[in-house]
Amino acid sequence: MATPAPRAVGADRLNQRPAGKLSSVTVAETILVFVGIPLAVYVLLALLIFLPGGRKRTRYKPGQPWDHAPIWYEPHPENVGAGGHEPAPGAAAVPGSSSAALGSSMYPEQPEERNTDTSRASDAHGAGGHGAHVAPRPVNAGPLGGARGTW
Amino acid sequence: MTRALEAESHDTATTHTAPARTDEIEGSPLDEIFSFQELARLDEALTMSSRETGLRFTLYIGDLGARTRAQAEELHARSGGNPTDSVLIAVSPGQKVVEVVTGAGASRRLPDRACALAVLSMTTSFAAGDLVGGIVNGLRQLSDQAGHPAALRHPH
Numbered sequence: 001m002a003t004p005a006p007r008a009v010g011a012d013r014l015n016q017r018p019a020g021k022l023s024s025v026t027v028a029e030t031i032l033v034f035v036g037i038p039l040a041v042y043v044l045l046a047l048l049i050f051l052p053g054g055r056k057r058t059r060y061k062p063g064q065p066w067d068h069a070p071i072w073y074e075p076h077p078e079n080v081g082a083g084g085h086e087p088a089p090g091a092a093a094v095p096g097s098s099s100a101a102l103g104s105s106m107y108p109e110q111p112e113e114r115n116t117d118t119s120r121a122s123d124a125h126g127a128g129g130h131g132a133h134v135a136p137r138p139v140n141a142g143p144l145g146g147a148r149g150t151w
Numbered sequence: 152m153t154r155a156l157e158a159e160s161h162d163t164a165t166t167h168t169a170p171a172r173t174d175e176i177e178g179s180p181l182d183e184i185f186s187f188q189e190l191a192r193l194d195e196a197l198t199m200s201s202r203e204t205g206l207r208f209t210l211y212i213g214d215l216g217a218r219t220r221a222q223a224e225e226l227h228a229r230s231g232g233n234p235t236d237s238v239l240i241a242v243s244p245g246q247k248v249v250e251v252v253t254g255a256g257a258s259r260r261l262p263d264r265a266c267a268l269a270v271l272s273m274t275t276s277f278a279a280g281d282l283v284g285g286i287v288n289g290l291r292q293l294s295d296q297a298g299h300p301a302a303l304r305h306p307h
Contacts, residue, residue, distance in 0.1 A: 060184045062280040066245035068184055070213020073193055074231065075201035138228035141235045142255025147266035148220060149249045151274035 184212075189283040196287040200294035205303050206257050207237035208290060215243040215250065223250035238293065242273075244282060249273055251289075257297075265296040 060068065185193070193210065201208045209230045216222045219241075227239040235254040238261065242249045251266045269292040276285025 060244070060282070062244060062277065062282050064244075066212075066214060066243065068213070070211060071184065072213075072226075073197055073210040075198040075208060076194070138225065139234045141228060141237070143258070144224055144227065144255070145253040145258030145261070145263050145266065146223075146251040147263055147270040148251075149267075149270035149274040151247050151249075151278040 185283060192283055192287050196290040200290045203299045203303065204260070204294050204297040205236070205300055206260070206297055207232045208293070209237060209239050210286060210290075211239060211241040213243065214245055215241060215248060219243065219246065219248045219250055223252050227252040227254070240286065240289065240293075242277075242282070242286065244277075247277070249277070251293075260297045261293060266293070269293045269296070 060066070197208050197210055200206075207230070211223075211226055223239060223241040226241060227237065228234055230237050230239050233254075235256040237254055238257050239252040240249070241252065249270055251270055253261050253266060269289045272292055273285040273289035276282075276288060
């Protein structure tokens with residue numbers, strides 16, 4: 001009695017090749033998989049990073065020349081004080097330009113607050129434009145101190 | 152705690168609400184030079200050191216011209232408020248110069264030696280490339296040196 005040949009099961013039924021031989025892959029397919037796919041990933045990432053249209057920010061980095069307009073930050077006025085022991089300080093101003101100091105808050109000083117300051121100043125000095133913000137005149141602060149440093 | 156300011160403001164305005172700075176300035180946004188986080192750090196440092204010490208700290212960042220000391224002193228005289236009790240920190244990153252100017256009243260509480268120490272700490276940070284961190288640390292040193300008067304401590 002002859003033993004019957006074992007039946008092919010599963011995917012082996014479809015492969016009619018001799019045993020021990022793998023399916024052949026061409027050189028082009030190999031290059032496509034092992035070189036093409038990594039290259040495609042790199043190119044995709046590079047496009048995402050370097051294509052224009054993203055965040056356009058030219059923030060200042062130390063070491064660059066400073067080509068911005070001067071900025072002057074001043075502290076928030078203390079509005080919560082109970083007693084008006086001290087008048088609210090006027091805004092700082094750059095003498096060359098007409099730019100007043102930025103308080104660094106999101107909401108600017110309102111014209112009413114500005115008007116109270118200028119009216120108080122004009123009362124004190126006896127002269128002054130109405131409505132328009134004038135740069136504070138230089139006040140002699142006595143013998144100055146301080147320090148200087150370079151880097 | 153300081154947290155990041157939101158760049159996109161929520162539309163909670165009524166007809167009486169003034170426009171925010173982020174709505175007004177389209178050409179040059181507020182965070183053109185510093186990010187909102189850095190602006191918040193500067194803001195808190197300036198405001199808290201001024202409130203705790205009673206001195207008025209202002210911060211100028213920009214060019215100081217050829218005679219940096221004279222320019223800084225002129226800026227100090229125009230810094231608003233009462234210049235006798237104000238302290239100006241003028242940083243010129245392009246010229247790599249920092250000047251601290253104290254008025255007559257402020258210099259009694261902030262001697263030149265303390266200012267020089269704060270300036271040294273600032274320039275160390277600046278040379279390492281940390282502009283905002285150096286300013287914040289310098290303000291902290293100046294504020295600690297000037298002390299916190301008991302009259303300014305609000306009872307809670």
